[in-house]
Amino acid sequence: MGLSVKPEPGSESESSLLLGNSTTVHQKPPPDTFHLAYIIYFTLGLGFLLPWNAFITAVDYFSYLYPEASVDRIFAVAYMLVGLFCLVIIVFYAHKSDAWVRINVGLGLFVVALLVVPVMDAVYIKGRVGLYDGFTVTVGAVALSGLADALVQGGLIGAAGELPDRYMQALVAGTAGSALLSAGVLVSVLRILTKAVYTQDAIGLRKSANLYFAVGIVVMVICIVFYNVAHRLPVIKYHEDLKIQAVNEEKEEKGSLTGSMWRSAVWHIVGRVKWYGFGILLIYIVTLSIFPGYITEDVHSEILKDWYGIILIAGYNVFDLVGKSLTAIYLLENEKVAIGGCFARLLFFPLFLGCLHGPKFFRTEIPVTLLTCLLGLTNGYLTSVLMILAPKVVQLQHAETAGIVIVLFLVLGLAAGSIVAWFWVI
Structure with missing residues (x-):
């Protein structure tokens, strides 16, 4: 596949390998x-996936208020398309902006977007059904979160790309969290608890949704505090x-990369990471075309109901x-095998389609649950x-730019998967 190329193993440290032709850093x-x-x-x-998880897991609340809207799928398209557009701009202008500023602005915009729903509920919606102006504003808040995600995720993945492997692993693992602290699991647990504690009427659903957004x-x-503390740490x-x-050494050798030189450098970076990007693209086309829309709208259980x-x-x-x-325990370093696994995930389409139209057993809760868990496991690893x-x-x-390019592929996959989700089960 013309895949690239990790540095050859040897006696050099990871830091000096990343420096390429730069002088070896002697300080430990x-x-x-x-x-x-x-x-x-x-x-x-x-943190940076928590706003998205808060919006999609408050689906009971939004579906109650806006019964004629396809909430999950509209949210997904708004979030991903705005994020994609903003990331394209960031890739070509990242060298003219400071990642510290982009990330702090993005985190602030997340706070604003999360405030929209509880504030609008308190002053306008008040549990009333069918006020679709409120739905428009909510979709706007989702789009604002997409902008914030582009600023934060692009900056953080880029920054982690300049660090040793364990920090990228920490960042990516953080997108899932731990069994108790994961963004998605935390909100899902809150949703289960509030669904059990609060009545499933307007008052109970409002309390549940407000709790998600408050968290x-x-x-x-x-996250704002932590990010600004990180820059003070010696490591x-x-x-x-090192960066x-x-x-500075690249400037001495080639001069400042501006204009056409920078664009040429960007395309060179894209060429180096393209197969990794295509793998990420495939992962999220498959995942987002199935999750969450198919999971919440297309399969049903007479036993478990809602x-x-x-x-x-x-x-x-x-x-x-x-x-x-799992990558903290075992990291698959063969990129060809990893990207091949991304292509193999296309098999989820016929398997999940069988859960709608296949043999009777295949349409029961056990196969759907097992496939959903396998979808999550392969997505994460x-x-x-x-x-x-x-x-x-x-x-x-160039590691920051490479990280942003990979995020661009990721968001392109998310956007494409969100659109495919509207059609593939028909």
């Missing part, structure tokens, strides 16, 4: 005391200094967490593998 990297940098990157990974706002504020400063050294979708979402999130955590490997095939000074 400082330790990550108390694993604080790892914890911060894990928490940041948890999201608190976590985003924590992060050390790797930032500065690499950039708990069925909730359990399937929680199962997916748990196994996505497991997959993203293969995403983590490709995200870790991709930035390491370019020089350190």
Whole structure:
């Protein structure tokens, strides 16, 4: 497949390998005391997907208020298309902006987007059904979250790409979290608890939704604090200094990369990481065409009734967490095998289609649940593998751009998967 190329193993440190032709850095990297940098990157990974999870897991509330709207699918298209458009701009102008500013602005926009629903509920909606102006505003808040996601995710993946593997693993694993702290699982658990505690009328659904968004706002504020603390840690400063050294040496050799030279550099980076990007693209076309729309709208259970979708979402999130955590134990370094696994996931289409139109047993809860968990497991593991490997095939000074390009492929996959979700089951 013309796949690229990790640096050849040898006696050099990972930092000096990333520097490419730069002078070997003699200073030993400082330790990550108390694993604080790892914890911060894990928490940041948890945080930037929390707004999306809050919106899609409050589906009971939005479906009650707007019964004629296809809530999940409209949210997905709005979120992903806005994020995709913004990432294209960021890729070509990242060298003119500071990642620190982009990430802080994005985190602030997440807080604003999460405030929209509870504030609008308190001053306008008040539990009333059919006020579709409110739905328009809610979709606008989802789109604002897509913009924030482009700023934050692009910046964080790019920053983690400049660091050793374990920090990218922490960030990607954070997108699933842990069994208790994962963004998706946390909100799913809250949803299950509130569904059991609160009455399923307007008052109960309002309390549930407000709780989801309150949790999201608190976590985003924590992320703002953590991100600004990270830059003060010696281990992060050390790797930032490595990048500065690499950039300065490249300037001495080639001059400043501006205009057509920068565009040429970007296309070279795209060429280096394209197969990793295509793998990510395939992962999310498959995943988003099935989850969450198919899970919440197309399969039904006479036994579990409206708990069925909730359990399937929680199962997916748990196994996505497991997959993203497995790379801390075993990292598949053969990119051809990893990308082949992405193509193999296309088999989920006929398998899930069989859950709608296949033999009777295939349409029962057990096959659907097992396939949903496997969908989450493969999504998590293969995403983590490709995200870790991709930035390491370019020089350190270009690792941030490579990370942003990979996120662009990811969001393109999310957007395409969200659109395919409208059609493939017909």
